[in-house]
Amino acid sequence: MATTAPSYPATAAAEPRGLVSWLTTVDHKRIGVLYIATAFVFLLLGGFLALLIRAELALPGAQLLTDQQYNRIFGMHGTTMIFLFVIPLLVGLGNYIVPLQIGARDMAFPRLNALSYWLYLFGGLVLYSSWVVPEGAPAIGWTGYLPLAGGQFSPSRGVDLWAISLIILGASSTMGAVNFITTILNMRAPGMDLWKMPLFTWSVLVTAFMVLLATPMLTGALAMQLADRNLGTQFFSAQAGDPVLWQHLFWFYSHPAVYIMILPAMGVISEVLPVFSRKPIFGYSAIVWSTIAIGVLGFSTWAHHMFTTALPPLLEAFFVLSTMIIAVPTGVKMFNWIFTMIGGSLKLDTPLLYAIGFLSMFLIGGISGVFQAILPIDRQVHDTYWVVGHLHYVLFGGTVFGIFAGLFYWLPKIAGWRLDEKLGKTQFWIQLVGFNLTFFPMHILGLLGMPRRYFDYPASRGWTELNFTATIGAFLVALAVTIFVVNFVVSARRRIPAGDDPWEANTLEWATSSPPPVYNFPRIPEVHSLRPLWDARQALREQEAARQ
Amino acid sequence: MSDHPNNPHDEMIHLPAPSAAPIVVAAGMTLALTGLLFPTLLVVGVTLLAIGIGMWAFGSR
Numbered sequence: 001m002a003t004t005a006p007s008y009p010a011t012a013a014a015e016p017r018g019l020v021s022w023l024t025t026v027d028h029k030r031i032g033v034l035y036i037a038t039a040f041v042f043l044l045l046g047g048f049l050a051l052l053i054r055a056e057l058a059l060p061g062a063q064l065l066t067d068q069q070y071n072r073i074f075g076m077h078g079t080t081m082i083f084l085f086v087i088p089l090l091v092g093l094g095n096y097i098v099p100l101q102i103g104a105r106d107m108a109f110p111r112l113n114a115l116s117y118w119l120y121l122f123g124g125l126v127l128y129s130s131w132v133v134p135e136g137a138p139a140i141g142w143t144g145y146l147p148l149a150g151g152q153f154s155p156s157r158g159v160d161l162w163a164i165s166l167i168i169l170g171a172s173s174t175m176g177a178v179n180f181i182t183t184i185l186n187m188r189a190p191g192m193d194l195w196k197m198p199l200f201t202w203s204v205l206v207t208a209f210m211v212l213l214a215t216p217m218l219t220g221a222l223a224m225q226l227a228d229r230n231l232g233t234q235f236f237s238a239q240a241g242d243p244v245l246w247q248h249l250f251w252f253y254s255h256p257a258v259y260i261m262i263l264p265a266m267g268v269i270s271e272v273l274p275v276f277s278r279k280p281i282f283g284y285s286a287i288v289w290s291t292i293a294i295g296v297l298g299f300s301t302w303a304h305h306m307f308t309t310a311l312p313p314l315l316e317a318f319f320v321l322s323t324m325i326i327a328v329p330t331g332v333k334m335f336n337w338i339f340t341m342i343g344g345s346l347k348l349d350t351p352l353l354y355a356i357g358f359l360s361m362f363l364i365g366g367i368s369g370v371f372q373a374i375l376p377i378d379r380q381v382h383d384t385y386w387v388v389g390h391l392h393y394v395l396f397g398g399t400v401f402g403i404f405a406g407l408f409y410w411l412p413k414i415a416g417w418r419l420d421e422k423l424g425k426t427q428f429w430i431q432l433v434g435f436n437l438t439f440f441p442m443h444i445l446g447l448l449g450m451p452r453r454y455f456d457y458p459a460s461r462g463w464t465e466l467n468f469t470a471t472i473g474a475f476l477v478a479l480a481v482t483i484f485v486v487n488f489v490v491s492a493r494r495r496i497p498a499g500d501d502p503w504e505a506n507t508l509e510w511a512t513s514s515p516p517p518v519y520n521f522p523r524i525p526e527v528h529s530l531r532p533l534w535d536a537r538q539a540l541r542e543q544e545a546a547r548q
Numbered sequence: 549m550s551d552h553p554n555n556p557h558d559e560m561i562h563l564p565a566p567s568a569a570p571i572v573v574a575a576g577m578t579l580a581l582t583g584l585l586f587p588t589l590l591v592v593g594v595t596l597l598a599i600g601i602g603m604w605a606f607g608s609r
Contacts, residue, residue, distance in 0.1 A: 016566065024566035110564045111604065118574030126582055157585060164581050171577070226584075519561040 016518075026110035027518055028099050031117050033414065035092025036407075038121055039085050043481070045128075046080035049073050051478055054438070058471035060459040070455040071139035072158075076127075078142030079162065082257070083169050084124045086399055090264040091120075091176055093406050094204040096414060098180065100509035101198045103189025103527065105520050108182040116176040123168035130158035130165075138162040141453060143250060144225070146236040146243040151229045160229060163222045170219040173211050180208035189508065191527040195288075198507045198530075199281065202288050203267025206295040210256050210263075213299070218253035221246060244309050251302035259298040261395060262362075263291060265402025266333060269355045272405050273337050275505045276352035277344025283336040284530060290329035290336075297326040307378045316375060323373035330366055334359065350424030351503075354405035357432055361397025365390055368443065383453075386446025392439045404431075404484070412498030416514045420494075423487040427480045434476025441466040441473075506531035567607055572600030 016025070025031060052073050056065045065073065095113065099106055107113045130137040135156030140149040149159055184205045188197065197205075225246065227233040234240035274281040281287065300322040303311060311319070337359060346352065368390040372378045381387060404427075412418045446452075450463050457463050501510040510533055512521050529535050576597030583590025 021566065023571055024568045026564050026567055026570070105561065105563060111567055111570050114567070114570035115574055118571045119577065122574055122578035126578060160585050161582070164585070168578055168581060230584075519563055 026106075026114050028095050028107045028110065028113060029414075029516065029518075029520075031113050032092045032094075032096030034117050035088050035095055035120070038117075038124070039089035039092060042080055042084035042088075042124060046077050046085055047478060047481060049077035049080065051474060053077060054471040054474035056455065057457075057467050059468065060457055060464060062456060065455070067455040068136075068139060071453075072137040074453065075139055075141045076137050079127060079166075082142060082261070082395075083166065084120075084127070086261050086395065086403070087173070087257070088120050089403055090207075090261065090399075091116075091173075093268070093403075093410065094180060094200075094207075094264060095176075097410060097509055098201050098204050099183060099187070100413075100512065100516060100520055101201050101507050102184060102187060102192060103508050103521065103525050104183060104187040105524075107179050108187060109179050112175050113179050116172045116179065119168055119172035119175070123165045123172060126161055126168060127165035130156075130161040133157040133161065143254070144246075145250075146225070146228075146246045147238060149225065150236065160226060163226050163229075167219055167222050170215045170222075174215050177208040177211040177215075180204055181212070184208075189525055189527050195285070196527055196530050199270035199284070199287055199291075200264070200267035200507075203263045203270070203291055206291050207260050207263045210260050210295050210298060214253045214256040214260070217249055221249035221253075224249075244306070247306050247309065248303070251305045252299075255302040255305065256298045258394065259294055261399045262402075263294060265358065265399040265406075266291070268402045268406035268409070269337060269358050270333075271505075271507065272351045272355040272409050273340045275409075275503050276347045276349060276355070277341045278347065279340060279344040280531065281336070282339040283332075286332055287336050290332045293329040294326060297322060297329070301326055304373060304378070307375055308382050320373050320375060324370060327366060327370050334363065349408075349503075350419070350421060350428060351405045351409040353425060353428045354401050354408060357428065358398055358401040358405060361393055361401055361432075361435065365393025365395075365397055368393065381446050383451055384446035385442040385450045385452055388452050389439045389442030389446060392435075392442070396439070397435060401431075404428075409503070410509075412502050413509055413514045413516070415492070416498055417491060417495045418498045418502060419491045420487050423483055423490070427483040427487065430476055430483065431480035434473045434478075434480055437473025438470045438477060439473070441470050445470075501533065504533075504537070506534050508532055511536070565607075567603070569600050569604035569607055572596055572603060574600075576600050 022030065022034070025034075052065065053070070056063050056070055095107070133156065136158055138144070138149070138154065138156060138159040138161075140154055140159060140162070144159070144162065147153060184197070184201055224233070224235040228235055228237065228241075236243050236246045270281060270287055301319060303315060303319045304323045307316060307319075337355075368386070372381065372387070372390065408419060408424055445463055445466050448461070448463060448466075450457060450461070457467070498514045500512065500514050502514075503510070508525060508527070509516075511525055525532065573596075576593050576595070576599070579589045579593030580597055581593070583593045
């Protein structure tokens with residue numbers, strides 16, 4: 001520990017203030033807040049790009065964009081939402097909550113934690129700086145497939161900036177993963193063995209291992225792409241190299257990335273459901289093993305994105321099987337979550353609504369994913385709007401609903417005040433309706449043959465009504481996000497105190513004040529069970545009963 | 549849940565001091581990498597990176 005470090009008496013709170021304190025902070029809670037706030041700004045940017053896409057596709061013919069503008073916008077939308085919103089927001093929640101959940105005072109490497117955040121912010125700025133270079137932002141989708149992303153077809157410096165920004169974001173993720181693993185394995189409160197660890201922390205631990213193993217593959221591939229574009233190497237050229245090699249390397253990262261995005265959201269759901277069902281989680285160890293199984297199997301399914309690249313039949317069979325098998329641990333979790341609610345005393349507050357939204361929407365996304373594991377179906381729907389519908393049911397219906405469940409659940413702890421319930425519920429229902437209006441029709445559009453990534457479509461194909469419906473849905477989702485912003489501002493002004501434990505929850509983050517002091521806990525608690533706060537409340541009840 | 553017995557009420561809690569080193573290192577790394585495309589940024593980036601690493605190393609003694 002640094003000798004220059006400030007020391008606090010166990011009962012005193014000393015919160016630094018001012019802009020400089022935010023620029024130099026190494027406190028995991030402030031870094032978590034920075035991650036969450038920055039990711040939310042990128043959500044608004046990526047969401048604005050999504051509205052432009054949907055406005056363009058609402059009707060046949062060019063509406064408000066040129067074809068090249070459209071290509072840039074949908075690529076930037078995908079890159080923004082995945083690399084700058086979903087993953088970092090979950091990292092932000094993990095940063096804030098994990099040390100509190102395990103009874104630690106901070107992350108293991110506080111300065112490395114700050115470095116991870118600043119690299120994330122600067123990586124995002126590098127990506128967005130591609131709008132101002134002469135040839136503009138990259139028009140290569142979020143997948144950057146070769147040869148489209150090569151120098152011949154995409155000479156723009158924007159593509160190089162895209163690759164450099166992803167390398168920077170990868171460095172940030174890798175440092176974050178090392179920090180999470182070290183913190184969780186070494187800094188748990190006395191008595192908290194791995195089998196007494198909260199499920200959100202488990203999900204962050206498994207995710208961190210996935211990030212650590214998968215990210216170097218993408219970083220290497222991006223370096224090779226940069227070398228092809230700038231140094232004359234031919235790793236991915238059709239003449240001397242292999243463009244399909246890019247797809248293997250890209251999806252070896254990006255399919256595990258789907259689980260990197262969904263596992264922490266599953267962890268949120270595993271925290272919210274027992275608290276709002278007033279019951280212990282059903283099948284704790286089954287959920288832990290399922291999380292580990294998803295983490296391991298997640299590395300064996302990447303080539304199901306490449307069934308149309310003429311893989312050898314044996315490999316195709318392997319990836320079909322592995323894709324179907326990974327649905328098993330996911331199904332186990334689904335059953336455990338449903339059985340957690342069955343027989344419970346459900347408290348239908350906004351976090352639970354979002355958790356139930358997660359279960360139902362992610363179920364649709366998961367099942368449509370199993371369809372795609374079947375080769376003949378995959379070949380029919382590949383690169384159609386079916387896939388766009390499927391991936392949004394997983395990453396929006398799943399992860400983003402999980403993120404909102406987490407924000408409504410933990411914001412009282414982070415801010416010290418509660419969000420307005422009525423506005424929260426209004427947001428949820430509008431978001432649920434808008435989401436389904438946007439993405440369900442895309443499955444039908446895909447089956448009707450509408451290709452993804454296209455800027456326009458002819459009126460004669462009969463796709464207009466479904467596209468128009470999807471556009472209305474997208475604007476409803478935007479309305480829901482706007483309501484969240486209004487709710488945040490209104491609630492911040494009202495400042496209705498949340499109390500230390502507004503939900504009567506089970507885990508250690510609720511044992512300290514809201515917001516927690518800079519040192520988290522005046523004294524490190526000792527843990528005897530999976531639900532330390534329930535234990536404490538139970539002990540109090542017994543004491544009171546004994547007195548009477 | 550109970551208080552850990554080796555953690556008496558009057559303990560002093562030591563936390564790491566705030567530091568500008570992470571933001572300087574991050575800015576240096578970003579500019580150095582972007583400098584591979586725009587060489588003038590490379591000089592600024594490497595300089596910042598060296599300063600940041602120095603702040604990090606000497607600030608931790």
